[in-house]
Amino acid sequence: xxxxxxxxxxxxxxxxxxxxxxIGLSGLSRTDHWKIERVxxxxxxxxxxxxxxxxxxxxxxxxxxxxxxxxxWGMDTVLIDYCPRKALRLANAIRYLLTVLSFLxxxxxxxxxxxxxxxxxxxxxxxx
Amino acid sequence: xxxxxxxxxxxLLTRALTRTGPLAIRQQKATSSTVTPExxxxxxxxxEWVATNENKFKRPISPHIxxxxxxxxxxxxxxxxxxxxxxxxxxxxxxPLAFLATGHSxxxxxxxxxxxxxxxxxxxxxxxxxxxxxxxxxxxxxxMAWDTGAGFEQYEKISxxxxxxxxxxxxxxxxx
Ligand code: HEM
Numbered sequence: 001x002x003x004x005x006x007x008x009x010x011x012x013x014x015x016x017x018x019x020x021x022x023i024g025l026s027g028l029s030r031t032d033h034w035k036i037e038r039v040x041x042x043x044x045x046x047x048x049x050x051x052x053x054x055x056x057x058x059x060x061x062x063x064x065x066x067x068x069x070x071x072x073w074g075m076d077t078v079l080i081d082y083c084p085r086k087a088l089r090l091a092n093a094i095r096y097l098l099t100v101l102s103f104l105x106x107x108x109x110x111x112x113x114x115x116x117x118x119x120x121x122x123x124x125x126x127x128x
Numbered sequence: 129x130x131x132x133x134x135x136x137x138x139x140l141l142t143r144a145l146t147r148t149g150p151l152a153i154r155q156q157k158a159t160s161s162t163v164t165p166e167x168x169x170x171x172x173x174x175x176e177w178v179a180t181n182e183n184k185f186k187r188p189i190s191p192h193i194x195x196x197x198x199x200x201x202x203x204x205x206x207x208x209x210x211x212x213x214x215x216x217x218x219x220x221x222x223x224p225l226a227f228l229a230t231g232h233s234x235x236x237x238x239x240x241x242x243x244x245x246x247x248x249x250x251x252x253x254x255x256x257x258x259x260x261x262x263x264x265x266x267x268x269x270x271x272m273a274w275d276t277g278a279g280f281e282q283y284e285k286i287s288x289x290x291x292x293x294x295x296x297x298x299x300x301x302x303x304x
Contacts, residue, residue, distance in 0.1 A: 071219050
């Protein structure tokens with residue numbers, strides 16, 4: 001709890017939360033965006049092991065979607081931190097392109113009966 | 129949320145001011161009358177830093193990475209980012225490549241199965257995928273604990289546990 005001081009006239013001042021501007025195309029506020037990000041991360045904790053256990057087409061779509069969105073938002077922070085301002089537009093366009101391509105690529109695998117989990121399991125089964 | 133953030137800020141500030149714990153500010157105040165060799169060294173370094181890099185970037189860089197001693201935190205946090213970017217690179221290459229591979233997956237697998245790849249190489253490849261994943265996942269859980277305001281105490285111990293666990297998990301994953 002916020003401590004209140006006693007015996008002095010110094011007391012905390014409660015300011016109203018400033019209106020959060022919305023970002024991106026979705027019109028979400030930053031705090032909403034942050035919360036959704038966390039919800040997806042928690043979901044991933046179940047989706048990743050779950051998709052390897054159940055290995056179904058549906059689980060693989062969940063896996064592809066959550067990987068793509070988490071990676072996309074993760075790269076957002078990384079680009080903002082390290083990318084020179086001049087190159088940011090181009091880098092951002094490439095980020096969008098790569099995310100869409102990877103998501104579609106994973107879906108394509110899924111449609112062709114070589115879902116990501118199956119492919120990884122096949123690779124993993126190479127033991128000499 | 130704001131309450132936890134408030135407490136966090138207070139905690140960090142207290143730690144910094146009392147000069148204990150991982151986030152302690154190790155640099156002495158520039159106005160301090162005692163100029164130890166350490167302080168003199170910091171001053172020279174910071175002057176050099178300002179003269180070269182800050183002019184290059186046209187802005188100050190915070191924290192002044194040239195003059196603070198790195199706390200342990202820098203590495204665990206940096207590894208989270210590094211592993212995140214590594215995993216991302218894998219996704220961003222494997223995803224688009226999937227278009228080329230589809231329909232040929234049997235051939236590709238057959239080729240890999242029949243070619244004579246040394247086992248240390250296979251183990252390394254598995255480790256290269258599993259270790260970033262395990263570290264990023266376990267440290268990610270801790271990140272979210274931090275988001276709720278928990279887990280700031282005993283920073284070094286928990287970090288050691290995270291690193292150890294991620295190696296164990298990665299080694300376990302390679303054996304599947
Ligand atoms: C279930 C497993 C995972 C968990 C629990 C997790 C958790 C997290 C968390 C909490 C963050 C935010 C860090 C912060 O607040 O600064 C983060 C960032 C990130 N994650 Fe993950 N993640 C997981 C899997 C992945 C995977 C599979 C990828 C890649 C495909 C990935 C890529 C990234 C990237 C690029 C960042 C941004 C790095 C940064 O800002 O420092 N993550 N992750």
